[in-house]
Amino acid sequence: xxxxxxxxxxxxxxxxxxxxxxxxxxxxxxxxxxxxxxxxxxxxxxxxxxxxxxxxxxxxxxxxxxxxxxxxxxxxxxxxxxxxxxxxxxxxxxxxxxxxxxxxxxxxxxxxxxxxxxxxxxxxxxxxxxxxxxxxxxxxxxxxxxxxxxxxxxxxxxxxxxxxxxxxxxxxxxxxxxxxxxxxxxxxxxxxxxxxxxxxxxx
Amino acid sequence: xxxxxxxxxxxxxxxxxxxxxxxxxxxxxxxxxxxxxxxxxxxxxxxxxxxxxxxxxxxxxxxxxxxxxxxxxxxxxxxxxxxxxxxxxxxxxxxxxxxxxxxxxxxxxxxxxxxxxxxxxxxxxxxxxxxxxxxxxxxxxxxxxxxxxxxxxxxxxxxxxxxxxxxxxxxxxxxxxxxxxxxxxx
Numbered sequence: 001x002x003x004x005x006x007x008x009x010x011x012x013x014x015x016x017x018x019x020x021x022x023x024x025x026x027x028x029x030x031x032x033x034x035x036x037x038x039x040x041x042x043x044x045x046x047x048x049x050x051x052x053x054x055x056x057x058x059x060x061x062x063x064x065x066x067x068x069x070x071x072x073x074x075x076x077x078x079x080x081x082x083x084x085x086x087x088x089x090x091x092x093x094x095x096x097x098x099x100x101x102x103x104x105x106x107x108x109x110x111x112x113x114x115x116x117x118x119x120x121x122x123x124x125x126x127x128x129x130x131x132x133x134x135x136x137x138x139x140x141x142x143x144x145x146x147x148x149x150x151x152x153x154x155x156x157x158x159x160x161x162x163x164x165x166x167x168x169x170x171x172x173x174x175x176x177x178x179x180x181x182x183x184x185x186x187x188x189x190x191x192x193x194x195x196x197x198x199x200x201x202x203x
Numbered sequence: 204x205x206x207x208x209x210x211x212x213x214x215x216x217x218x219x220x221x222x223x224x225x226x227x228x229x230x231x232x233x234x235x236x237x238x239x240x241x242x243x244x245x246x247x248x249x250x251x252x253x254x255x256x257x258x259x260x261x262x263x264x265x266x267x268x269x270x271x272x273x274x275x276x277x278x279x280x281x282x283x284x285x286x287x288x289x290x291x292x293x294x295x296x297x298x299x300x301x302x303x304x305x306x307x308x309x310x311x312x313x314x315x316x317x318x319x320x321x322x323x324x325x326x327x328x329x330x331x332x333x334x335x336x337x338x339x340x341x342x343x344x345x346x347x348x349x350x351x352x353x354x355x356x357x358x359x360x361x362x363x364x365x366x367x368x369x370x371x372x373x374x375x376x377x378x379x380x381x382x383x384x385x386x387x388x389x
Contacts, residue, residue, distance in 0.1 A: 040339070042346045043258040047354050051252035052363065055282070056371045059245040059312065065238045094337065103313070105243070108371070118380050133247070134282070136315045139345045144338035153323040156337040160318035170238055183242055187287060194290055195304070195376065196297045 057133050059105040060183035063171040066099045071159045073149065092149025094156070098163045100137040102171040104180035106130050122199035123192050130181035132171070137164050244288035245312050248367035251281045251360045257321075257347045261332075269329020275340065277347045278320035281355065282312045283364030300382040304372065308388050309364030311355050316348055 075090035110128040117124040137160060185202045192200045257275040261267075289307040296303040321344045328334055335343075355361070365388055373384045 040259050040261045040343065042343050042350075044350065045256045045258055047253050047255050047351060047358070049251055049253050049358060050278075051250075053250040053252075054367050054370075055247045055250050055284070056367075057247040057284075058287070059243045059247055059284075062241045062243050063238055064241065101313075103243070108246075108375075111375075113378075116378050123379060134280075134313060134315055136313055137318060138314060138316045139321065139341050139348050142341055144336075144341060147336055147338055150334070151337045153337075153340070156340075157318045157321075164318065174238060174240060176240070179240065187244055191287060191290060192379075194292050194295050195302060195379070195381075196295070197379075 056108040057105055058108055058184055058187065059103050059133060060130070060187060061104050061176060061180045063102040063104070063167075063174060063176050064099070065102065065167045065170060066097070067163050067166055068095065068097050068145075069159055069163050069166075070095045073151075073155070092151065093146060094144070094148070094151050094159060095146040096159060096163065097143040097145050098137060098160065098167075099141040100135065100164065100167045102132060102167055102176065103134040103136070104130055104132050104171070104176045106181070106184040107133070118197075121197055122201075123197045124201040124203075125188055125192065126203055127181070127184055127188060130177045130184060132168060132176070135164055135168055137167070244286055245284050246287050246368060246371075247282045247284040247312055248309070248371060249283045249360055249364040251283075251358060251363075252278065253281065253351060253358070254278050255347050255351060257343050259343050261335075268331045271328040271332045271335065272326070273323065273335050273340070273343065274325040275321060275323050275343065275347075277316060277322075277344060277351075279348070279351050280313075280315040280317075281351070281358070281360055282315070283309050283360045284312050285309050285364065285368050300380070301385070302376055302381045302383070303385040303387075304376075305387055305389050306365075306368060306372070309361045309368060311352075311360065314348065314352055316344070316351075321347075 071094045073092040074086045074088070075092070076084035076086050078084050106127050106129075108128070115126040115128075142160065189200050189202045192202070255277045257273075257277055259273050261271040261273075286307050290304070294305040321340075323340065326335060369386045372386060376384045
């Protein structure tokens with residue numbers, strides 16, 4: 001009886017050693033990976049160029065922003081026709097952490113003949129007004145911190161667009177345009193001095 | 204169950220449901236933000252608008268019954284240009300009305316995929332599978348963004364950026380009075 005038990009024990013130990021060695025040599029998957037969710041990989045599809053545009057935008061300032069947005073869709077139970085009671089425990093909730101960039105500067109494409117005046121080694125340049133050139137909120141800038149309930153594509157887009165609008169509003173509160181304009185003036189002044197002008201006026 | 208206990212149970216449940224929070228009845232957002240400003244010196248000269256189809260099939264996990272498939276379209280705006288701060292007097296040679304300018308090579312300034320430019324076109328899931336969550340859809344869009352970033356060299360946007368930079372700066376210097384403008388990238 002003891003002999004049979006010892007043999008069984010040795011057999012089990014042997015099998016365990018073989019499994020351990022196979023896992024170490026990556027011949028068998030780890031036990032903890034068996035129920036691990038497999039990542040969804042997108043197919044490699046072609047990238048098509050739809051438009052090519054020429055630009056001449058001077059980007060002078062970038063406002064980096066990080067915003068947490070907590071969006072709620074209330075759950076309502078109809079009690080009588082036209083009367084509903086909200087039950088907050090069943091509300092749908094979406095918490096997004098969004099990072100983004102607001103790029104501001106001057107569109108030099110709007111420069112006109114009358115904006116440039118030269119006389120020997122003097123130059124006078126009137127720059128167009130500074131403007132928001134781009135607001136960048138890419139998919140990689142968003143993190144879904146919490147998602148409860150069903151959120152369709154349009155609802156999520158609406159939340160992200162609100163977040164982007166908030167970024168623009170905050171950048172404007174930080175006086176991004178006057179700062180962009182001041183830096184553009186300084187940059188163009190340096191550039192014009194670099195290309196040989198002694199008396200430079202940029203406004 | 205006695206009537207008194209039933210009423211008490213009902214009242215307690217109702218109180219629990221209604222007292223969990225005091226949120227407004229309509230969809231509402233709460234926002235908190237952090238901001239930082241950074242000075243830039245970039246001249247954006249080329250912009251490419253590209254599109255890509257995002258195609259994914261979630262059938263890898265052996266213990267899940269049935270597939271989930273999704274098809275999305277994605278539009279991205281790529282911007283390239285040059286760093287103007289690299290232009291210093293030592294990069295400029297002037298000989299009367301002739302000017303020789305050395306510019307830095309063009310670089311990718313930004314990839315911009317607006318939230319509304321990623322659209323779900325088609326989605327299907329087997330009866331035992333959940334629909335794709337917004338987080339999962341975003342994760343797929345992140346992969347597409349990465350593929351678009353990696354394709355920059357093959358799209359030729361940097362070459363276009365340098366060509367347009369040459370054109371713009373040549374025209375600008377001509378308007379400033381120079382007759383012969385030579386630009387090269389290093």
